[in-house]
Amino acid sequence: ILNVEQSPQSLHVQEGDSTNFTCSFPSSNFYALHWYRWETAKSPEALFVMTLNGDEKKKGRISATLNTKEGYSYLYIKGSQPEDSATYLCAFSSASKIIFGSGTRLSIRP
């Protein structure tokens, strides 16, 4: 059974602090690793798609790294702002399936 694990489940961070969280995924049959940002009452929005071992992607204050050999990805947020409060989902895709983790719920304290 393919499993995608995210940790921690939830995180409270002071505004201005930097933070990171983890996505673990199967290291076999790997096609891509996706990160999504999901705000309450909205639908998930794609942040990054990464396919190559060692990939690093950046969008503003948010960046992500990928290690396909050991099966993990980190998402980093630098200088957290209240608008960063959301659930961050990762998803592993193989040739025929996309499997989501259960997300890390991030809350930023002003």
Added chain:
Amino acid sequence: EAQVTQNPRYLITVTGKKLTVTCSQNMNHEYMSWYRQDPGLGLRQIYYSMNVEVTDKGDVPEGYKVSRKEKRNFPLILESPSPNQTSLYFCATRPSLAGQDTQYFGPGTRLTVL
């Protein structure tokens, strides 16, 4: 504008009354799928479709049916809904299952089965 639309957005129904949730996309994407989201369980795939007339079961297909008669539409059918199908449902599309393709989500349908 690229869009994934779902209807209805909210539905309260009773056990056993057949219902259909529609999903439509205007991006000519080949791959479409349905997910349900339940607290603590994340997004679980119900069914997916690689192309017209090609559908396959996801992780939680019991109690659901789908069809893909045309590329833009992928309706989710609950023949005899039960209370354990109360959930938030998302339709999603992507150009194909190729690695770099991003998945786009619809706005969600909140279903309550009494």
